[in-house]
Amino acid sequence: MWEKVKSFASEFFVTGDPLIYGADVSIALTLIALVSVLTYFKKWKWLWKEWLTTVDHKKIGIMYILSAFLMLFRGGVDALLMRLQLAVPELDFLLPDHYNQIFTTHGVIMILFMAMPFMFGLFNVMVPLQIGARDVAYPFLNALSFWLFFFGAMLFNLSFVIGGSPDAGWLAYPPYSELMYNPGPGQDFYIWGIQISGIGSLMTGINFIATILKMRAPGMKLMKMPMFSWSVLSSCIAIIFSFPILTATLALLFLDRYGGAHFFTLDGGGNPMMYINLIWMWGHPEVYIIVLPAFGIFSEIVATFSKKKLFGYKSMVYAMMIISLLSFLVWAHHFFTMGTGANVNAFFALTTMLIAIPTGAKVFNWLFTMFRGKITFETPMLWTIGFIPCFVTGGLTGVLLSVAPADFQFHNSYFLVAHFHHVIIGGVVFGYFAGLYYWWPKMFGFKLNERIGKWAFWFWNIGFYLCFMPQYVLGLMGMTRRVFSYGWDKGWGDLNLVSTIGAFLMGIAFLFQVWQIAHGVKHRKDNLDKTGDPWKHGRTLEWSIASPAPHYNFAVLPQVTEQDEWWEEKLRKKQGQFVPAAPKKLEPIHMPRNSGIPIIISAFFFVAGFGFVFHWTWFIIAGLAGVAACMVAHSFNYDTDYYIPVDEIERTEAESRVTN
Amino acid sequence: MKLSKVSKRMAAVLMPILLLLTTGCTKNIVVLDPKGPIAEQQMDLMIVSLILSCIVIVPVLVMTAIIIWRYREREGRQAAYTPRWEHSTRLEVVWWGIPIIVILILAVITVKGTYALEPSKPLESAEKPITVQVTSLNWKWLFQYPEQGIATVNELKIPEGVPVRFEITADSPMNSFWIPQLGGQMYAMSGMAMTLYLQADEVGEYWGSGANFTGTHFSDMYFDVESMTRDRFDDWVAGIKETSSALTLEGYKQLVEPSTSAVQTFSSFPEGLFEMTVTKYGASHNHGLSWEQAKKFQFEE
Ligand code: HEM
Ligand SMILES: [Cu+2]
Ligand SMILES: [Cu+2]
Numbered sequence: 001m002w003e004k005v006k007s008f009a010s011e012f013f014v015t016g017d018p019l020i021y022g023a024d025v026s027i028a029l030t031l032i033a034l035v036s037v038l039t040y041f042k043k044w045k046w047l048w049k050e051w052l053t054t055v056d057h058k059k060i061g062i063m064y065i066l067s068a069f070l071m072l073f074r075g076g077v078d079a080l081l082m083r084l085q086l087a088v089p090e091l092d093f094l095l096p097d098h099y100n101q102i103f104t105t106h107g108v109i110m111i112l113f114m115a116m117p118f119m120f121g122l123f124n125v126m127v128p129l130q131i132g133a134r135d136v137a138y139p140f141l142n143a144l145s146f147w148l149f150f151f152g153a154m155l156f157n158l159s160f161v162i163g164g165s166p167d168a169g170w171l172a173y174p175p176y177s178e179l180m181y182n183p184g185p186g187q188d189f190y191i192w193g194i195q196i197s198g199i200g201s202l203m204t205g206i207n208f209i210a211t212i213l214k215m216r217a218p219g220m221k222l223m224k225m226p227m228f229s230w231s232v233l234s235s236c237i238a239i240i241f242s243f244p245i246l247t248a249t250l251a252l253l254f255l256d257r258y259g260g261a262h263f264f265t266l267d268g269g270g271n272p273m274m275y276i277n278l279i280w281m282w283g284h285p286e287v288y289i290i291v292l293p294a295f296g297i298f299s300e301i302v303a304t305f306s307k308k309k310l311f312g313y314k315s316m317v318y319a320m321m322i323i324s325l326l327s328f329l330v331w332a333h334h335f336f337t338m339g340t341g342a343n344v345n346a347f348f349a350l351t352t353m354l355i356a357i358p359t360g361a362k363v364f365n366w367l368f369t370m371f372r373g374k375i376t377f378e379t380p381m382l383w384t385i386g387f388i389p390c391f392v393t394g395g396l397t398g399v400l401l402s403v404a405p406a407d408f409q410f411h412n413s414y415f416l417v418a419h420f421h422h423v424i425i426g427g428v429v430f431g432y433f434a435g436l437y438y439w440w441p442k443m444f445g446f447k448l449n450e451r452i453g454k455w456a457f458w459f460w461n462i463g464f465y466l467c468f469m470p471q472y473v474l475g476l477m478g479m480t481r482r483v484f485s486y487g488w489d490k491g492w493g494d495l496n497l498v499s500t501i502g503a504f505l506m507g508i509a510f511l512f513q514v515w516q517i518a519h520g521v522k523h524r525k526d527n528l529d530k531t532g533d534p535w536k537h538g539r540t541l542e543w544s545i546a547s548p549a550p551h552y553n554f555a556v557l558p559q560v561t562e563q564d565e566w567w568e569e570k571l572r573k574k575q576g577q578f579v580p581a582a583p584k585k586l587e588p589i590h591m592p593r594n595s596g597i598p599i600i601i602s603a604f605f606f607v608a609g610f611g612f613v614f615h616w617t618w619f620i621i622a623g624l625a626g627v628a629a630c631m632v633a634h635s636f637n638y639d640t641d642y643y644i645p646v647d648e649i650e651r652t653e654a655e656s657r658v659t660n
Numbered sequence: 661m662k663l664s665k666v667s668k669r670m671a672a673v674l675m676p677i678l679l680l681l682t683t684g685c686t687k688n689i690v691v692l693d694p695k696g697p698i699a700e701q702q703m704d705l706m707i708v709s710l711i712l713s714c715i716v717i718v719p720v721l722v723m724t725a726i727i728i729w730r731y732r733e734r735e736g737r738q739a740a741y742t743p744r745w746e747h748s749t750r751l752e753v754v755w756w757g758i759p760i761i762v763i764l765i766l767a768v769i770t771v772k773g774t775y776a777l778e779p780s781k782p783l784e785s786a787e788k789p790i791t792v793q794v795t796s797l798n799w800k801w802l803f804q805y806p807e808q809g810i811a812t813v814n815e816l817k818i819p820e821g822v823p824v825r826f827e828i829t830a831d832s833p834m835n836s837f838w839i840p841q842l843g844g845q846m847y848a849m850s851g852m853a854m855t856l857y858l859q860a861d862e863v864g865e866y867w868g869s870g871a872n873f874t875g876t877h878f879s880d881m882y883f884d885v886e887s888m889t890r891d892r893f894d895d896w897v898a899g900i901k902e903t904s905s906a907l908t909l910e911g912y913k914q915l916v917e918p919s920t921s922a923v924q925t926f927s928s929f930p931e932g933l934f935e936m937t938v939t940k941y942g943a944s945h946n947h948g949l950s951w952e953q954a955k956k957f958q959f960e961e
Contacts, residue, residue: 096876169873176833266851266941309746338847339854342778346771357759364755372742374733388724396713403770405777406705408844409691412836412871476691478840480871483879491688
């Protein structure tokens with residue numbers, strides 16, 4: 001019996017690596033700490049009622065962002081481990097298989113479990129407030145999306161200590177990701193982790209399209225909508241067309257692995273090249289899905305801190321829509337060297353270059369927003385300014401890559417690694433940081449310390465250039481991506497060392513950010529945002545209400561007449577032209593009720609996914625049965641909403657009196 | 661596509677700007693030190709596209725710096741402030757226009773280059789090309805010389821100034837065959853044979869690698885490349901014929917087993933071995949190999 005347990009455990013739990021024992025211990029300690037703290041402070045009920053079952057978009061947004069930060073930490077540690085291994089030639093710090101697992105999990109986590117939830121968090125927190133709505137279109141679905149993402153991410157993360165991590169790269173090209181080369185459970189963790197969270201992403205896309213199209217405040221025509229909301233719309237359009245492709249592709253890969261199908265293996269008539277096409281039909285739009293909202297954030301910030309209208313509003317809108325559509329026509333630039341022939345390569349090189357045009361136009365618009373403005377350099381604006389040269393040069397290397405015949409020399413080299421980190425960190429991550437700093441007071445009701453924030457900014461930026469500029473050169477030196485070690489003879493040592501130092505500077509920058517948040521929480525009483533418009537020059541509706549927003553958002557739905565409604569109203573007041581409309585009578589507000597079903601049903605999805613990973617039929621059945629039961633339970637639940645009475649609204653409004 | 665002196669000189673100034681951090685040992689930057697016509701033309705394309713992009717990028721960077729400096733808020737500022745200025749058709753036409761023109765030029769160059777450098781297109785040369793059949797194995801490279809009848813592992817020797825027709829396949833996960841100083845890479849995929857023409861213009865030593873991830877010992881898939889005079893090449897072939905043993909089917913099966921390998925040489929190999937590798941997965945299509953050849957062939961186990 002004991003022998004049996006031991007052999008099971010040694011197969012089931014990953015053992016033999018100090019890093020993994022470390023992870024085991026830290027997971028256990030964190031869990032114990034969490035449970036004891038919650039128990040000691042009697043917070044279980046609070047946690048359940050206020051957070052785990054919430055359908056409030058603002059709280060869901062905060063949970064998304066919190067998870068994204070945790071994942072940024074894990075993905076960041078992965079990155080530092082890899083950079084350590086590469087710092088010096090022929091280092092024996094990580095074993096090759098371990099290295100392969102780390103770059104795989106790093107890529108998946110950063111794109112799917114860091115960037116995506118960070119983005120969804122910002123969607124959730126701000127879109128309804130910006131468009132003057134009380135909620136998203138489908139609050140219950142929204143909670144479900146979050147929990148599916150969360151449990152999908154947890155399933156994926158578990159692979160590190162249970163069963164083993166996937167090691168076939170963040171896009172899992174077959175045949176390497178097929179059973180014959182990858183028999184362990186790692187690749188199945190990949191499939192199910194992404195699959196479960198992917199359903200959530202698709203639903204979020206639908207939810208926000210509906211929200212933006214249907215729930216704007218009266219008078220807010222589409223062409224009066226804030227730019228961030230526009231960027232969310234364009235991103236969500238790309239989501240609803242691309243995520244189904246991902247779902248189908250992974251389902252086929254799963255059938256190959258689980259059911260012995262041969263969609264992507266040559267023996268049996270399939271073809272790996274089909275997978276590579278399919279995965280990039282999702283993968284390329286995906287990179288634009290995450291960067292478009294960052295464009296929206298920068299547009300808001302640039303106008304606010306230049307105290308000026310956004311230049312070229314309409315062309316910004318068209319540019320984003322064009323990018324969103326064009327991003328579906330360029331996927332083959334990821335494999336110019338796969339031998340599809342000159343016609344195909346020429347076509348995809350051209351479509352790729354086309355994207356540079358609207359992207360470039362946006363940069364000009366941001367510049368001319370600052371032109372003849374009054375620029376101040378608070379942290380959100382710093383990130384925006386840091387972004388511009390970074391993205392411009394990253395776009396330049398993208399254009400170089402799109403020259404198909406030259407790409408034969410860039411492809412799969414460190415030049416490519418440098419390019420996509422350049423645009424993704426410089427564009428996406430800097431953008432979300434900018435958004436987080438910008439909207440932080442609105443989310444939590446207090447301002448963060450600017451000084452620590454500036455330290456973080458400079459460490460991030462200097463570290464970034466130090467880390468990735470050498471990688472362009474390394475690529476031209478012939479260093480290929482995904483090597484876990486290299487010889488002294490190649491002469492790559494110095495630049496790799498510089499790159500590693502840069503990576504650690506970014507690590508320090510992250511610590512500054514954590515410190516900044518801790519500091520902010522500790523001193524929040526001194527930094528409360530009493531005005532609701534902490535940057536003083538807010539332009540859009542979210543700044544017209546108290547910080548943090550009351551849970552019904554707007555006591556009275558705003559009436560919109562212009563772009564930048566809130567800024568115009570402030571101007572009218574200043575000029576004494578403000579005619580307050582007869583105060584509208586408050587009415588009871590219709591709100592959705594909290595529900596435990598999203599978290600429970602997602603947990604059952606997790607159980608089913610776990611069963612699929614280990615081929616445990618009983619788990620699969622139990623999980624799916626649980627899912628079905630939750631659906632039934634939910635469909636018989638008629639008590640899904642309530643009204644907030646007028647006197648409660650009056651009380652809340654009086655407490656959080658906006659003082660301007 | 662040859663570059664004029666002027667643009668070469670411009671490039672010589674621009675490249676270092678992009679490559680801020682080069683350590684001085686520029687000869688290590690193999691992609692920018694091409695030794696064959698393909699790599700050379702690819703480098704020219706990189707330089708042209710870099711210059712073209714810089715036409716847009718450099719003014720933007722300069723403008724950014726100036727604007728941020730000039731319009732920062734401070735005491736006693738003279739610069740204009742126009743909070744409602746949000747549109748100018750003329751300006752928008754300019755900055756949609758300039759990138760469009762630049763991209764158009766780049767597009768023409770790219771399309772021309774794409775056809776000119778199509779990897780399966782034979783190189784123009786007075787010399788008759790030699791063929792090398794490349795197989796990516798876990799985790800080593802097998803090179804077969806069908807005309808010479810020899811084979812090597814992890815070592816590639818080619819005659820200088822002679823076009824080499826590489827036929828590339830894999831008997832393992834998808835890989836990518838890359839010799840940076842001679843020219844761009846090509847995927848190696850099982851079930852198909854890709855064609856790639858490269859040529860070394862001078863005698864010299866280079867190296868190549870696998871560029872697409874293939875698992876545990878992917879990082880060990882480097883191989884040495886040497887281009888030599890025709891005479892020395894023939895001597896080398898003759899030497900292998902004399903001193904090395906033959907690659908048998910049995911031996912090939914051992915090579916296929918996942919492991920790394922030192923350099924090996926073989927005086928002969930089973931006829932049709934490459935075609936067997938290509939067809940054994942039930943090939944669905946090809947990318948340039950003459951299938952007349954491949955199909956004629958039936959390999960018995
Ligand atoms: C002017 C705009 C851009 C152009 C012309 C461009 C072009 C390209 C090309 C041609 C490749 C493939 C190179 C190769 O595999 O050899 C590539 C890779 C990539 N790009 Fe861009 N890009 C641009 C902007 C962006 C943006 C905005 C993002 C992300 C937000 C991005 C993310 C990526 C990623 C993640 C990869 C590689 C992924 C992988 O192979 O694992 N790019 N880009
Ligand atoms: Cu792409
Ligand atoms: Cu193919």
